[in-house]
Amino acid sequence: MTNLNRVEFTLSDVLQAYRLRWQIELIFKEIKSYSGWHRFNTKSATLVFSLILMSFVVVTLKRYLAHAAQANLCESGSIEEISTHKVMKSGTHLFGNVISSLMNAGKSLVSCIKKLLDFWGNNAKREHPARDGCSGRTRLGFCAVGGA
Template sequence: MLPKLAGKKLKEVNRRTSRAEVLDLKVHRGKQVFRVVRCWFKEEKRFCLWVTNLPADKYSADDIMSIYLCRWQVELLFKKLKSDTNWRRFATRQKAIVEGVVRTSLQALIVRRFIALKSPGNISVSKAAKNVDIGLLPILTAYIHQTWSEITACLEWVMKHISENALKSPQRKSRRDKILDGIFEKLNF
């Protein structure tokens, strides 16, 4: 901890009092003690704060930021799942039906994303996952009938379609560490 920041309120720690890009602070509120990691994002000219109880001796400030970015990706995954399936609320209160719908929707999303990731070229996984739907029904039908040659033909057609219709938009390099692939690279997965 920086001695000049000791005893200051969190809202008093700004760009004038600390020019550090990343601060890892131990914060007291009454009897509670917790950790706040603060990062300055130069391009966006703003701070981002993460509050955690993870110990500093086991998790660095960079670890905390990466972990929370992964957590945010999970939140975005469920948001995507909800929007893809147009979920507002369920028409049933039976737990088994709700769990089945959630699991099936998640499996369909995973299949769409898997096909998108395996497609050749510099493609957008999100755009590709939307384009997979047109070939998903024939693939599943061929799977149910166990006509393996049709599955292969359907997959090849879908991947060709995706490689032509789901190209990535140019992305700034500085944003790379905020997408799931970039986070995984940073965490060495």
């Protein structure tokens, strides 16, 4: 079931897009793999629940900032895309600075975010953009959107 226009999107297009649903599964994998869930050392169900919710907030914020890094690349004329997977794995020290800045009433927040976006713009680019054009999300013309 879809709300896509039947004239504009063929059944083949819809099925191909549906196959990309694994992106949602990747978000859950990123949360489990990079949020330290295996290191929770507490018996408090409330604390565990709070830490899990915070993991979702962090992954959402990192993805949002990854798209902002993508927007920065586009503004500079680059056609390369940012890998959200690489974003999850890298820049932890710089992301921590962003969070620390937020906890200090936003002091130096713009500078911290700029350093993080520049880092990801240089170090978190997708590995195989040509392959993505043949078999991945860009095959249907999907492209990175959003960001700050």
